[in-house]
Amino acid sequence: MLYRESGQFKTSYSADQAIFPIRQDNWAMVVFLLVAFIAVPYFGTEYFFQAIMIPVLIFALAATGLNILTGYCGQLSLGTGGFMAVGAVACYKLTTGFPEMNFVLVLLLSGIITAGVGLLFGIPSLRIKGFYLAVATLAAQFFLSWLFNKVAWFQNYTPSGTITMPPREVFGIAVTGANADAMDRYLFCLVFVLILAMAAKNLVRGPIGRSWMAIRDMDIAAELIGFRPFQTKLMAFSVSSFYVGVAGAMALSLWLGSVETAEAFDINVSFQVLFIIIIGGLGSMMGSFVGAAFIILMPIVLTNVMVGALGMQAVTAKHFEFMFFGGLIIFFLIVEPHGIARLWQIAKEKLRIWPFPH
Amino acid sequence: MALSEQSIPEAILSVENITLSFGAVRAIRDVSFDIKKGEIRAIIGPNGAGKTSMLNVINGFYHPQQGQILFRGMVRKRMRPHEAAGGGIARTFQNVALFKGMSTLDNIMTGRNLKMNKWNVSLLAAMFYYGPTQKEEILHRQFVEKIISFLEIEAIRKTPVGRLPYGLQKRVELGRALAAEPDLLLLDEPMAGMNLEEKEDMCRFILDVNAEFGTTIALIEHDMGVVMDLSDRVVVLDHGEKIADGTPAEVKANQNVIDAYLGVAH
Ligand SMILES: Nc1ncnc2c1ncn2[C@@H]1O[C@H](COP(=O)(O)OP(=O)(O)OP(=O)(O)O)[C@@H](O)[C@H]1O
Ligand SMILES: [Mg+2]
Numbered sequence: 001m002l003y004r005e006s007g008q009f010k011t012s013y014s015a016d017q018a019i020f021p022i023r024q025d026n027w028a029m030v031v032f033l034l035v036a037f038i039a040v041p042y043f044g045t046e047y048f049f050q051a052i053m054i055p056v057l058i059f060a061l062a063a064t065g066l067n068i069l070t071g072y073c074g075q076l077s078l079g080t081g082g083f084m085a086v087g088a089v090a091c092y093k094l095t096t097g098f099p100e101m102n103f104v105l106v107l108l109l110s111g112i113i114t115a116g117v118g119l120l121f122g123i124p125s126l127r128i129k130g131f132y133l134a135v136a137t138l139a140a141q142f143f144l145s146w147l148f149n150k151v152a153w154f155q156n157y158t159p160s161g162t163i164t165m166p167p168r169e170v171f172g173i174a175v176t177g178a179n180a181d182a183m184d185r186y187l188f189c190l191v192f193v194l195i196l197a198m199a200a201k202n203l204v205r206g207p208i209g210r211s212w213m214a215i216r217d218m219d220i221a222a223e224l225i226g227f228r229p230f231q232t233k234l235m236a237f238s239v240s241s242f243y244v245g246v247a248g249a250m251a252l253s254l255w256l257g258s259v260e261t262a263e264a265f266d267i268n269v270s271f272q273v274l275f276i277i278i279i280g281g282l283g284s285m286m287g288s289f290v291g292a293a294f295i296i297l298m299p300i301v302l303t304n305v306m307v308g309a310l311g312m313q314a315v316t317a318k319h320f321e322f323m324f325f326g327g328l329i330i331f332f333l334i335v336e337p338h339g340i341a342r343l344w345q346i347a348k349e350k351l352r353i354w355p356f357p358h
Numbered sequence: 359m360a361l362s363e364q365s366i367p368e369a370i371l372s373v374e375n376i377t378l379s380f381g382a383v384r385a386i387r388d389v390s391f392d393i394k395k396g397e398i399r400a401i402i403g404p405n406g407a408g409k410t411s412m413l414n415v416i417n418g419f420y421h422p423q424q425g426q427i428l429f430r431g432m433v434r435k436r437m438r439p440h441e442a443a444g445g446g447i448a449r450t451f452q453n454v455a456l457f458k459g460m461s462t463l464d465n466i467m468t469g470r471n472l473k474m475n476k477w478n479v480s481l482l483a484a485m486f487y488y489g490p491t492q493k494e495e496i497l498h499r500q501f502v503e504k505i506i507s508f509l510e511i512e513a514i515r516k517t518p519v520g521r522l523p524y525g526l527q528k529r530v531e532l533g534r535a536l537a538a539e540p541d542l543l544l545l546d547e548p549m550a551g552m553n554l555e556e557k558e559d560m561c562r563f564i565l566d567v568n569a570e571f572g573t574t575i576a577l578i579e580h581d582m583g584v585v586m587d588l589s590d591r592v593v594v595l596d597h598g599e600k601i602a603d604g605t606p607a608e609v610k611a612n613q614n615v616i617d618a619y620l621g622v623a624h
Contacts, residue, residue, distance in 0.1 A: 013499045014492065202487035206495060207479040210460070210468050217457035224417060225538065226443035226472040235481070283459065 019201060036190055041183050049182035054255045056289075056296045057189045058247050063276040063288035064200050065243025070274075071283035072204055073236035074216030075125055079137035081269035082144035083241050085261050086114045087248030089154050092163040095253075096156055103168040103175065107192070107249050114245020115238040117144075122237025126230045141270055149262040164258040176253045185254045192250070196243065201285045203239065212236050213283075244273075275325075278332050281341025290340050298325075367395040369428070370542055370574050371416065376425035378411055378598075385411040386422070387598040393542070398568055398575045400589035400606075402582075404618060407595040409578045410452055413544045416576070417449055418442040430541075444472055448540035450531045452547045452578075458520035462530050465519055466505055469537025470498040505533045509563060525556040532563060536571075543567070545577045549584060557584065564588060586610070594618070 010016040020026050040053060062084060069075050090110040094101060101109075121140045125133055148154045155161050167177025174180040175188045203209055211232045214222035219229050252259055259265075272295060280291020299321055306317040336342055372392035378385045386408045393399045401409050414420040416427065418437035426433055429445060437445075448469070457465050477483065478490035506512055509529050514522060519530055528548055535543055548564065549557045561584060567573050579585050585592060585606060592609045594602040596618040602609050609615055 013496045013503075017492075017495060017499070199485040202491075203481075203484050206484045206487060206491050207467075207471060207474055208481065208484045210464055211471065213460050213464070214457050214468050217459050218455050220419075221451065221455035221457070222468075223439045224419065224443060224449060225469055225534065226440045227468075228440050239481070 017205070019205070037187075041187065044183065044186070046182045049186040050255075052296060052300070053186050054182075054189050056292050057186075057193045058250050058255055059273065059276060059296060060289045060292035061193050061196060061250065062244050062247035062273045063280065063292050064197055064285065065240045065245075065247065066273050067277045067283065067285070067288050068200060068204070068212070068243065069236050069240035071277055071281075071287075072209060072216065073212040073233060073240075075122075075233060075236065076130065076134040077137040077240075078134050078267070078270050078274065079121065079140040079144070080244055080273040081265040081267055082141035083114050083118055083244040084248030084251060084269060085144055085148055085265035086117050086241075087111060087245030087250075088252035088259065088265065089148055089163065089261060090114060090245065091249035091252055092156075092165065093154070095166055095168065099166075103170050103253075104192075106168075107246055107253070110249035111242040111246035114248070115242040118241020118244070119234055119238040122234050122241075125233045125237065138267075138270075141267055145262040145266060154261070160260075162258055162260045163252065165253045168253070176257070178257065180254075189250060189254055192246075196246065197285065197289070200243065204285065208235070275329055277339070278329060278337070279339050281339030282337060284339065284341035286344075287339050287341035294340070367397070368431075369393060370395045370430060372428045373412070373416065374426050374428065376412075376415055376422045376427070378408075378415055378420055378422045384598050386415070386595075388425070389595065389598070389600045390425075391593045391600065391603055393574060393576055394591075396568075396572055396574055397590040398564070398577060398588050400585045400592040401576060401578045401595065402580070402585055402592060402609075403595035403601075406597075408598040409595055410546055412595070413449060413546055413576070413578065416442075417447050417544060443538065446538075446541035447544065448535040448538040448542075449544035450528070450535050450546060450548055452550065454524070454527045454531055456519045456527055456531055456534070459518060461516050461518055462511060462522070462533075463499075463502065463506070463515045465530055466502045466533045466537050467498060469534040470502065472538060473501075474498060502533075502537055505536050508536075508566070509533050510559075525552050528552065528556075528560070529563070532560075536567065536573075539571075540573060543573050543575045545575060547578050547580065549579060549581060557581070561588060582610075 010021070015021070020029060040048075044053065062080060066077060066080050069077050087110045090113040091106055094106045094109055095103075121137065124136045128136060149161065155163050165176045167174055167179060169175065170188060173184050175185055204212070211222070211227050212235075214225075214227055215229055215232050215236075222232075223229050248265060251264070256264060276291035276295050277288060278291075279294055280289070281287025302321050302324065303314075303317055306312040306320060307314055312320075332339055338345075369392035372390070374390050376386050376389050389408075389412070401412060403409055411420060415422050418439045418441060421436055426435055427437075428434075429447075457468065460468075474494055475490075478494040483490045506515060509532065511526065511529055511533065514526060514530075519527055522530065532545070532548065545564070549560050552560065564575060564577070565588065568575055577585075577589065579588075589606055591604065592602075592606055593600060594609055594612070594615050596614075601614040601618055602612040604612070
């Protein structure tokens, strides 16, 4: 049976509204889960978890957050790094301040705190749009970096200014701290990110997602049919910040362990997450994951090929990497703003009518 | 026609002494008229007469400097667009204002947003989806499917509307307005830019909506033939002023109207 939408007739609206309406997509999902939960842990090495799988999952979550705001609701943000920093700092302060608190609760609360901060910075979106809003979020990025660097309370007055995640357990298994096994951290990330991504997918395919897209596509018409632009945008800002904040908290606790906040979550991180959704696909949940995998894997593959196989100098290879990256961003911005996910969509449409296109 | 001769229906909306200016431009000058329950009321006039501005005043997008609006007997001076929508006023736009990135189905579903149960589609319920939100989605999907078959657009259900030809976009936009089950439907040139066949279809839909659902309709249209065929009463605007008001036949014979359309100097 071919992978395509034709010939698979839905007999109920609930079947038609399913997350994966094509039968083969369900199988693909099963294969993906088997690989992620069984093959990767079985074959994975410490390096593989720490350098590839965990960052891919965390960046996919941050990209999911930014995609909600930018891809679905049409509000450009350059403050993602700053909001990840809020999540990381919230996670640090909560774990050190309340040592008894359950780690899962810490992560969720970090997200909720970031959602509150995001809501605050979303208020200007009532008045300013597009480019000017992007500049306002950029200001948020710099302000937050400065704040966490300057006010020693956020670092519990440690002289070095770094924040270090204390060891924590979930169901008796260490997931943070120096002794936490990389595979356990990976599996925890996987479960947590999949659940949150599922919730995000549910949001965007339902009434709330439609309200965001309506504001994105034509805010005046949206208002005239009863959506409230301000509330809708603020909801997008806070939900988006929740995801970005949880990603920041996870980056500190499950990936890096110890960070200098202003450095680890600087403006480059904001751009990195933005590139993920541009390459993966604006307004596509799958795109956030594909884009994250792409942006983490590509430098590693390029370095291996250029330095390992072609014997280039590491510095030269780095330059080529930047050029390749820049070219790719420009390509997607000009040729296909909806990213890899859209290329996939086009392939699907071609397959639906294959082999008789007319 | 929906108007029966024996009973005189009450006005669902009356516009009283509305004046609207944009700086020095006086778009509407002291205009009054009413729209009766169940009728098709045409608003006509040459380009720039203030027709679109009038619709924008009625659904709260523009705030007039003077005058007031009575909607269902209640006076309102200032109204926000979403309040007008909540009160049962829906509209289509002169230049199609659909959500281009969304499918036909999703566009029409947005028209249901005020009919959905707030709790069933609240943030947490929607994140979980299964249960209340899914129930709500299916319920409204059923209603939307009725509109889709009424407008004969089954084949483009899943197509992003940005890729549809203009005539179909206008039809989808009508669908989105109908999804709100409005009491008063404002149509701004629903047939502009259409070929004859598409115009005939659109006329049929408008008459059917009026007859089957009893929806009151205010219609802006340039095609006089269409206006004569569809409307119960016509109000004529020119340079922001009302110059005639009456049945199509009366308006057609009115000397002011003939002058306005033939461009006699004022
Ligand atoms: N937002 C606005 N700002 C300034 N002037 C406006 C605005 N909207 C409308 N006008 C002016 O008000 C007058 C009436 O415009 P309106 O769009 O209501 O005319 P119309 O009767 O709908 O014309 P058409 O048949 O061309 O659609 C015009 O002179 C127009 O330039
Ligand atoms: Mg107009």
